[in-house]
Amino acid sequence: MKKYFEILQKCSLFNKIEEENLISMLDCLGAKIELFDKKYTIFAEGNPAKYIGIMLTGSAQIVRIDYYGNRSILSNVEPTEVFAEAFACAGLPSLPVTVIANEPCEVMLIDCNHILHTCTNNCVFHQQLIFNLMKDLASKAIMFQQKIEITSQRSTREKLMAYLTIQAKKADSNRFDIPFDRQELADYLEVDRSGLSAEISKLRREGIIENHRKHFILL
Amino acid sequence: MKKYFEILQKCSLFNKIEEENLISMLDCLGAKIELFDKKYTIFAEGNPAKYIGIMLTGSAQIVRIDYYGNRSILSNVEPTEVFAEAFACAGLPSLPVTVIANEPCEVMLIDCNHILHTCTNNCVFHQQLIFNLMKDLASKAIMFQQKIEITSQRSTREKLMAYLTIQAKKADSNRFDIPFDRQELADYLEVDRSGLSAEISKLRREGIIENHRKHFILL
DNA sequence: CTCCGTTTGTTGAAATTTCAACATATTTAT
């Protein structure tokens, strides 16, 4: 557990919790670490929504396949980020999404009930943990709201530009890499891949962007 | 304040908090009540995201107008529901949405900082309040996720059916009223109003639904 | 009850998106 301290320290869930307290707390919470290979399913749709995940190394995608077989990507999960917490905290009986590893991953899993119901030891830092979880859930709601902001644009071009603008802001630079390949970006923006490729070419010809694969420059 | 007790009791934020404690707590939080007429702006985009709103009577819509002038409706707010809490809790500098009264409204406003930072009186129920807020934020995230699930459908018909199916489930009946007129439903589903009307007529002709204005029956 | 403003439904043309098919580029495996 100790070797992950640097990563966990950056995790919003453990804000203001010191190393020694963190380690005993993780013990108290029954936190466990699991490994997943590329393309493996970390959580499957329909599974009980019991665990909160924390990405330690590697990355994953939150995905939903609808009734008609269309894949929709909800978000990308990078190291230090928490995932599936909203479903667990809201007490959903089962997960409405699937989480799939993009690459080999180390994931910390914590039973959400151990966080919500203060342990018998009554760890001093439990209240801080719940407060942090609340903050994290607020950010998660904002993240969803932002995705709605992007996909509520009516055309492929507008969705793409809204997405790229936000990415540039995040990277604090007009040059950045996106975490999606073309098909994935299309599934995130909820548009057709070939139409997306065509739109990217068009923006490039118009001198609005430069791009090669996952790398973009906004001009 | 006391006359609103029955409504507040049903508000998820005050779960497990008894009447006498609730009233002193609201005082401690500096809760205030404001009235808004139909079509009035309760919160405007760009305002500081400071207050959490609780709808006491009436209803409102959470709306965003984008760069191109398209209106997108994020959600509808009914009595006992909390709104704008995600933006306030996440500490956004300003609101990315506007909240507009559908009809005359009574709204309770609470400065979010008073909730997040335990008061000097150190109310006994403050921890419960934060716990309730966390639960509420989790539900809000799920609500956004559900909206994404609906609007990620590729066609107007699929979006509409996904929406109606969820409404039927909510009403626990195949007969129900929706809180949107046609233009509003179109702005919620992120489609064109006339195309939506056409699709509703088509579903009606095909015997899949019955409908008159805001009333729907799923067959 | 009637008038008037609003909402809903309808239509056809224009624009856009999707789909399928294939060419090219890039990466991976052997």
Next chain:
DNA sequence: ATAAATATGTTGAAATTTCAACAAACGGAG
């Protein structure tokens, strides 16, 4: 290094959505 697999770009046809314009239905005020 080469072959195979995967990812990206391109294209034209088909399907769908948007847009504008108008007709019909509805609801509230007087």
